Amino acid sequence: MPAADISIMRAATEERVLLVDSQKEKEGPTLPGQIVWRNVVLMVLLHIGALYGLVTIPAASALTLVWTGVCFMISALGITAGAHRLWSHRSYKASMPLRIFLAVANSMAFQNDIYEWSRDHRVHHKYSETDADPHNSNRGFFFSHVGWLLVRKHPEVIERGRKLELTDLKADKVVMFQRRFYKLSVVLMCFVVPTVVPCYMWGESLWIAYFIPTLLRYALVLNATWLVNSAAHMWGMRPYDQNVNPRENKFVAFSAIGEGFHNYHHTFPYDYATSEFGSRLNLTKAFIDFMCYLGQASDCKRVSHETVMARVRRTGDGSHKSG
Structure with missing residues (x-):
């Protein structure tokens, strides 16, 4: 048999093996998860505290509610502009002052340190919807x-x-400094600072300050982030790639300050905007653009309109407004 034919047969065999291995990875049995009861108890207590904070909102001062919104935005940016778009995807570059701010904001969000969050997110993208997906x-x-x-x-x-x-x-x-001192930074930024500022600055009660800008705000940021993993992978259109689960979900985009254009993001993960539509329902992009204006961010990666439209025509589900 000619050497060329042997090479072709060998390549075909190797390709079939890779396909079988890939199929096994996607369809193999899922091991039952071992429950971490400490996490269950803490999560239940957090949400009970958040619900209590929700019903005490009428007793809070206007300044406390504004502060809660500020803490929500800072926390969210620590995830969206920080751990996600900067460190996980390297979709833009940030100066040292901006990186320090985003690391502090990430500690306020308390969703694992930047290193662990970014590692798990990269695994999520590489092995999406398999047992290797967190x-x-x-x-x-x-x-x-x-x-x-x-x-x-x-x-x-x-x-x-x-x-x-x-x-x-x-x-x-x-990243490594935050990882080294993560627990201390979380105590200070997620719990102490949001509680102490209203008490010290405008005389809010410790009770209200703890349950609204701290626990309620923390639970809201958590659930906004989680919706990207759940709702934005289940409900919505797939105008860019109908072969993947992630969807375009405007509610998630609003609640997660720009992270709900998820079919676009999984199709073009290196785009710093994570959306075709600029800053619409995308406060994170607006923040990064403002940082560029101030000279604190640069080299923002973007996908050309021609590339987007070519992908829409090739793999979209037909829901794109010009598809």
Whole structure:
């Protein structure tokens, strides 16, 4: 048999093996999660406290409500502009002062340190909707929303995470400093600062300050982020790629300050806007643009309109307004 034919047969065999391995990864049995009861108890207590904070809103001063909104925005930006668009995807560059601000904001959000958050998010994109996906939406709404935090990580998540190239995160002094002092920074930024400022600055009661700008705000930011993993993977249109689960969900875009254009994001993950539509329902993009204006951010990556439209025609579900 000619050498060329042998090479072709070998390549075809290897391709079939890769396809079988990929199929096994996607369809293999999911191990039952071991419940982490400490996380269950803490999450239940947090949401009870948040509900109590919700009913005490009429007793809070106007300044306290404004402060709650400020803390919500800072916390959210620590995830969206920080851990997500800057550190996970490297979709733009940030100056040292901006990186420090985003690291502090990320600690206020209290959703794991930047290094761990970015590592898990990169795994999520690379192995989306498989057992290696930390919040695999194929396991249902509850699991992808919060359940994944209440059980031990699937072994595939851990294994795939170990194999990722993370030298950029390890080389970032801000990321590693935050990781080293993460627990202390969370205590200060997520709990102490939001509570103390209203008490000290305008005489709000400690009770109100703890339950509204601290617990209620924290729970709202958590759920806004979780909706990206759950609702935005289940409900909405897929105008850019109908072959993946992530959807365009305007409610999630609003609540997560710009992260709900999820079909676009999974199609073009390197775009700093995570959306075709600029700053519409996308306060995170507006923030990054403002940082560019101030000289604190630069090299924002963007997808050309021609590239977007070519993808819409090739893999979209036909829901694009000009598709």
